[in-house]
Amino acid sequence: MPTLRDVARLAGVSISTVSHVLNKYDDINEETRQKVLAAIKKLDYHANSMARGLIKNKSSLIGLILFGEGIGHPFFHQVVRGTIDEVEKRDRNAILSTVPHDGYEAAPIFRKMHEHRLEGLIVLGLPEGHAAMARILNSKIPTLFVDAVVEGERIGSIRSDNFRGAFLATDHLLQLGHTRIAFVNEASEAAIFEERFRGYLAAHEKWGVEFNPALYIKTGNYRVEGYRAARELFERDRQVTAIFASSDRLAFGVMDELRRAGLQVPQDVSVVGFDDIELACFANPPLTTVRQNGNLMGERAAKELVAMLEDPEYTPAPILIDTELMVRESTGPVRGINARLSSA
Amino acid sequence: MPTLRDVARLAGVSISTVSHVLNKYDDINEETRQKVLAAIKKLDYHANSMARGLIKNKSSLIGLILFGEGIGHPFFHQVVRGTIDEVEKRDRNAILSTVPHDGYEAAPIFRKMHEHRLEGLIVLGLPEGHAAMARILNSKIPTLFVDAVVEGERIGSIRSDNFRGAFLATDHLLQLGHTRIAFVNEASEAAIFEERFRGYLAAHEKWGVEFNPALYIKTGNYRVEGYRAARELFERDRQVTAIFASSDRLAFGVMDELRRAGLQVPQDVSVVGFDDIELACFANPPLTTVRQNGNLMGERAAKELVAMLEDPEYTPAPILIDTELMVRESTGPVRGINARLSSA
DNA sequence: ATGAAAGCGCTAACAC
DNA sequence: GTGTTAGCGCTTTCAT
Numbered sequence: 001m002p003t004l005r006d007v008a009r010l011a012g013v014s015i016s017t018v019s020h021v022l023n024k025y026d027d028i029n030e031e032t033r034q035k036v037l038a039a040i041k042k043l044d045y046h047a048n049s050m051a052r053g054l055i056k057n058k059s060s061l062i063g064l065i066l067f068g069e070g071i072g073h074p075f076f077h078q079v080v081r082g083t084i085d086e087v088e089k090r091d092r093n094a095i096l097s098t099v100p101h102d103g104y105e106a107a108p109i110f111r112k113m114h115e116h117r118l119e120g121l122i123v124l125g126l127p128e129g130h131a132a133m134a135r136i137l138n139s140k141i142p143t144l145f146v147d148a149v150v151e152g153e154r155i156g157s158i159r160s161d162n163f164r165g166a167f168l169a170t171d172h173l174l175q176l177g178h179t180r181i182a183f184v185n186e187a188s189e190a191a192i193f194e195e196r197f198r199g200y201l202a203a204h205e206k207w208g209v210e211f212n213p214a215l216y217i218k219t220g221n222y223r224v225e226g227y228r229a230a231r232e233l234f235e236r237d238r239q240v241t242a243i244f245a246s247s248d249r250l251a252f253g254v255m256d257e258l259r260r261a262g263l264q265v266p267q268d269v270s271v272v273g274f275d276d277i278e279l280a281c282f283a284n285p286p287l288t289t290v291r292q293n294g295n296l297m298g299e300r301a302a303k304e305l306v307a308m309l310e311d312p313e314y315t316p317a318p319i320l321i322d323t324e325l326m327v328r329e330s331t332g333p334v335r336g337i338n339a340r341l342s343s344a
Numbered sequence: 345m346p347t348l349r350d351v352a353r354l355a356g357v358s359i360s361t362v363s364h365v366l367n368k369y370d371d372i373n374e375e376t377r378q379k380v381l382a383a384i385k386k387l388d389y390h391a392n393s394m395a396r397g398l399i400k401n402k403s404s405l406i407g408l409i410l411f412g413e414g415i416g417h418p419f420f421h422q423v424v425r426g427t428i429d430e431v432e433k434r435d436r437n438a439i440l441s442t443v444p445h446d447g448y449e450a451a452p453i454f455r456k457m458h459e460h461r462l463e464g465l466i467v468l469g470l471p472e473g474h475a476a477m478a479r480i481l482n483s484k485i486p487t488l489f490v491d492a493v494v495e496g497e498r499i500g501s502i503r504s505d506n507f508r509g510a511f512l513a514t515d516h517l518l519q520l521g522h523t524r525i526a527f528v529n530e531a532s533e534a535a536i537f538e539e540r541f542r543g544y545l546a547a548h549e550k551w552g553v554e555f556n557p558a559l560y561i562k563t564g565n566y567r568v569e570g571y572r573a574a575r576e577l578f579e580r581d582r583q584v585t586a587i588f589a590s591s592d593r594l595a596f597g598v599m600d601e602l603r604r605a606g607l608q609v610p611q612d613v614s615v616v617g618f619d620d621i622e623l624a625c626f627a628n629p630p631l632t633t634v635r636q637n638g639n640l641m642g643e644r645a646a647k648e649l650v651a652m653l654e655d656p657e658y659t660p661a662p663i664l665i666d667t668e669l670m671v672r673e674s675t676g677p678v679r680g681i682n683a684r685l686s687s688a
Numbered sequence: 689a690t691g692a693a694a695g696c697g698c699t700a701a702c703a704c
Numbered sequence: 705g706t707g708t709t710a711g712c713g714c715t716t717t718c719a720t
Contacts, residue, residue: 013690013691014690014691014692015691015692016690016691016692016693017689017690017691020689020690027689027690028689028690029689029690032689032690051696053696054696054697054698055695055696055697056696057696
């Protein structure tokens with residue numbers, strides 16, 4: 001690979017002149033500039049970012065750390081895509097790392113994070129209370145957390161308006177006349193699920209419908225767990241007419257069980273999800289769900305992180321991204337299902 | 345951030361002694377070594393990989409370039425995950441880049457690839473004949489192509505055994521008594537789709553069933569296109585009893601249309617997909633499909649690429665990953681559907 | 689407007 | 705065993 005020296009030699013100028021041309025200083029004679037440019041082109045010269053980074057003490061590298069399922073989670077890959085594209089636009093690069101599960105040895109990631117002098121971090125899916133949190137905060141690297149509520153200097157966070165999303169979903173069901181609305185929530189300490197629960201509660205309050213604890217189930221985040229949750233639900237209370245799940249995946253699991261039990265959606269039971277993953281509109285029936293704009297979240301995350309990097313004084317306030325209820329065909333007006341259930 | 349110098353000063357030794365400790369040379373007195381290690385720990389020292397890379401002329405960075413849908417494609421994120429994990433194990437880092445579509449200005453990516461002195465490239469979803477191919481080959485950077493057949497020095501490629509997968513799928517249908525088996529194939533110049541077509545043909549030949557060109561449809565890679573393809577198929581020939589789609593997504597689209605037309609799967613029409621994405625087993629009915637082991641492909645890709653980086657003489661032969669037919673409930677024995685169709 | 693030279697943090701060849 | 709030193713490719717004063 002050619003170096004500055006080679007370019008300088010070919011152009012018949014000094015090394016620093018070439019550097020000035022490269023860095024667009026305006027103190028170079030146009031003629032000289034052209035000579036240099038020609039040499040650069042001829043040699044197919046590309047500045048060595050390691051040398052540049054070494055002297056400027058900047059790597060231009062941003063770490064994208066995915067905890068848990070990460071990229072496998074249908075919602076996260078929207079975020080990842082949004083992030084990557086934005087990071088690239090801002091002339092930086094994203095280094096991807098995954099921390100599959102809690103027990104996983106995350107130390108190598110932190111080592112690399114320091115060795116490569118990552119300028120900033122974007123963190124997805126970090127479970128509340130995970131040991132990594134302290135290490136990240138401790139690193140003093142500007143970080144943007146997606147879907148986690150963290151505050152601190154040079155720390156940003158972004159999440160959907162989960163409260164409003166869940167409120168909208170529940171309100172929609174109440175409006176359709178449902179009063180026995182179950183909520184299948186992901187059992188995680190993460191604030192976002194707590195927020196969704198509060199939205200569910202708030203809608204009940206608005207309509208003066210009392211919350212029935214038997215209708216609240218906490219579970220995992222896989223489809224089968226939605227399936228099992230629905231089963232347990234019907235064991236607890238056979239009169240449920242609507243189920244709100246805290247993710248589309250869980251909602252699909254719920255529908256699996258409903259189908260197995262011979263119940264029709266939405267005639268017998270209405271179902272609402274959360275996320276609006278690609279599949280939601282292809283489900284049978286198409287799923288009514290709360291849309292999270294993952295791409296936008298990824299973009300904003302990258303944008304705010306880069307803003308922090310470019311202004312050492314800046315710490316963004318927590319960012320809330322609008323959610324939107326997508327009404328499709330898995331929800332309908334309440335209808336008695338008692339007859340069918342008791343004869344089943 | 346502390347430097348080698350700081351460590352050396354604190355430990356009361358020279359800079360090169362510290363370097364030797366770091367690089368695990370065995371010519372250091374144990375006592376000295378401990379002093380140095382203590383200083384490193386105390387200062388929380390982390391070697392600067394830019395300085396190291398500069399001198400060693402190695403960035404330890406691998407570019408993961410996603411063309412088209414990339415990460416959004418349900419099959420690719422398995423591959424991405426496999427790649428990332430393996431790359432990390434081998435003490436390198438993956439830089440992610442996306443080239444959303446053909447018209448997209450890919451130049452910045454190539455610039456960065458050179459500036460960061462990427463040691464190797466893993467390329468996913470590069471369409472046949474894309475302009476980027478020449479630039480990649482031209483860069484002389486060792487590259488591993490996933491799902492593309494490319495040969496060249498320091499170039500590797502990996503793909504599923506598409507021929508066998510398609511053969512197995514078609515053979516399965518023929519064995520069930522189907523003879524009018526449509527094939528909905530992604531219309532791409534990519535060799536992998538050609539291979540699947542050949543597998544389809546080969547199974548026909550094995551059973552002495554003649555290929556009917558009217559039953560072969562080329563289309564896009566989105567679900568709606570599977571939907572439309574199925575529609576066109578029935579306009580061409582109402583006696584189709586089985587449909588093989590070149591991706592699960594297309595298969596889902598096909599099933600959408602079947603459902604709309606009031607046809608039962610598999611009683612009226614059998615459907616087989618390709619990929620075995622997470623969703624396949626949750627479809628209704630669960631989809632019979634050809635499994636591609638994306639994770640394994642990602643891992644192998646990373647492994648082979650790193651092998652190339654570590655041995656400058658090595659160029660791997662094209663790699664074929666086994667495919668497997670997952671028989672689920674979307675396929676069943678033939679049954680006449682003529683009656684239903686003509687009365688429809 | 690251009691060049692000489694110092695030095696970013698590290699490795700490696702060579703002294704001692 | 706340990707230290708000295710040159711230099712990786714670049715940016716950046718500071719001269720001229």
